Amino acid sequence: MAMPTTVRLVEVGPRDGLQNEAQPIDVADKVRLVDDLTDAGVSYIEVGSFVSPKWVPQMAGSAQVFAGIRQRPGVTYAALAPNLRGFEDAVAAGVKEVAVFAAASEAFSQRNINCSISDSLQRFEPIMNAALAHGVRVRGYVSCVLGCPYEGKVRAEQVAPVAKALHEMGCYEVSLGDTIGTGTAGDTRRLFEVVSAVVPRAQLAGHFHDTYGQALANVYASLLEGISVFDSSVAGLGGCPYAKGATGNIATEDVLYLLQGLGIETGIDLERLIAAGQRISTVLGRTNGSRVARARSAG
């Protein structure tokens, strides 16, 4: 399998990253983060979520964030939508791309979106129809692809039918999420081998959390499997409110450094990205989760 020559990074820091913060974050700080990421050359930014504020309070101001950001032509500014209500709110906020999210584990599906996997897939159907009517593109997520906080190990054979269903209902890309960051490079290779039998590799993405320090190895393993889209989070922000102990996504700065070392271009300016991550880390009063950013600021 040839390694891809170009990679697209999906920046999920403003959404996956900030959704898990305990402290309130001002809309202005969220807007500044998205604008900084735009200025760093990021081509895809997940800005927020149109979910119930009772479930994820931190995403409550997403419409205001969309109203405040500078949108550069050619950059995708996306949001999560768990149901038709969320989709309609997203469209009203001017969102042109949404993501629906399912899980490979029943227990996580219940805890995260309060329904079974099969009910969630049915709930997405009206979103797909409405999206088609509004010219909105839909990306799909499958959570817990390598492990579940409630059920333990998850087999690739559990992931494949969920990814297939999302692809068949019209998601142009399906991102496979190692929500709790327990997966290894071997697990990752097997996952993509199995799932690519039902969804083409060009329409699959990898979404790795770094809880066990394996995320960068898993990105490399995915590259060896021909995967060329990765979700990452500036400064390694994040976690998941329904996956206790899960740390942030792999830091965008660290993936970028890996890719640059492989001669793979992304269009992102590493120094500006580091500055964006440092600024939001300071606002949140947290240690920057990017090893590359920490090393650069120490030097």
Ligand SMILES: CC(C)(COP(=O)([O-])OP(=O)([O-])OC[C@H]1O[C@@H](n2cnc3c(N)ncnc32)[C@H](O)[C@@H]1OP(=O)([O-])[O-])[C@@H](O)C(=O)NCCC(=O)NCCSC(=O)C[C@@](C)(O)CC(=O)[O-]
């Ligand atoms: C899906 C629901 C809404 C079901 O929640 P529910 O309680 O079953 O829904 P409901 O239809 O019974 O509605 C309950 C209340 O929520 C309201 N409501 C209903 N829908 C919306 C909406 N769209 N926006 C705003 N409000 C909404 C609705 O109006 C009602 O309000 P009330 O009458 O009680 O005042 C809920 O479970 C939910 O919002 N879950 C979101 C969970 C979430 O955002 N998780 C994090 C994202 S997933 C993730 O991080 C993983 C990922 C993608 O990064 C990949 C990985 O790492 O694995």
